[in-house]
Amino acid sequence: MMDLAWNILVGNGISFIAGIFLIVSYCVNDVKKAYKYQFLNAFVLAISSVFFFSWTGVTTLSIASARNAMVYKDNLTFNWTIFFLIISVVLGVVVNTMGFIGLLPVIAIVQITICNYALKSIKSIKISFIINSLIYIVYFLAILDFTSATAETITVAIGSLSLLRLIKR
Numbered sequence: 703m704m705d706l707a708w709n710i711l712v713g714n715g716i717s718f719i720a721g722i723f724l725i726v727s728y729c730v731n732d733v734k735k736a737y738k739y740q741f742l743n744a745f746v747l748a749i750s751s752v753f754f755f756s757w758t759g760v761t762t763l764s765i766a767s768a769r770n771a772m773v774y775k776d777n778l779t780f781n782w783t784i785f786f787l788i789i790s791v792v793l794g795v796v797v798n799t800m801g802f803i804g805l806l807p808v809i810a811i812v813q814i815t816i817c818n819y820a821l822k823s824i825k826s827i828k829i830s831f832i833i834n835s836l837i838y839i840v841y842f843l844a845i846l847d848f849t850s851a852t853a854e855t856i857t858v859a860i861g862s863l864s865l866l867r868l869i870k871r
Contacts, residue, residue, distance in 0.1 A: 714750075725853060762793075
């Protein structure tokens with residue numbers, strides 16, 4: 703079994719890859735491309751969450767990657783949205799071992815799932831990504847995933863600048 707320091711190092715390394723996908727997702731101005739990179743980000747973060755022993759993260763990020771794949775393929779219906787909301791809350795709460803901090807990924811997935819279904823313009827989607835990142839910054843700092851916290855902070859800045867440019871157009 704690996705020790706905690708090694709897990710944090712490996713988890714942060716994997717999170718670095720996820721962070722690249724996240725940053726790219728904020729930079730593109732095409733909805734489909736944004737969700738493709740959001741899928742890759744969530745999928746890789748689910749893997750890194752194993753190294754942080756964050757079972758809520760593994761669960762919710764796995765669900766998020768499946769949901770993002772459906773959004774990318776334009777298959778996220780109202781019924782699928784309800785399914786993802788229910789399974790996210792139920793499984794997220796069941797596997798939570800971190801108290802309130804462990805609930806942050808559940809809150810984040812509920813917020814973004816509702817936005818995935820309801821929002822269609824790139825401006826509103828970027829705003830929902832920014833709000834989601836703010837929730838995750840707190841969570842990642844709490845689990846010592848400094849790479850993801852940094853990537854989320856950078857993407858909030860990039861996303862905000864990108865949003866301002868879009869608004870000015």
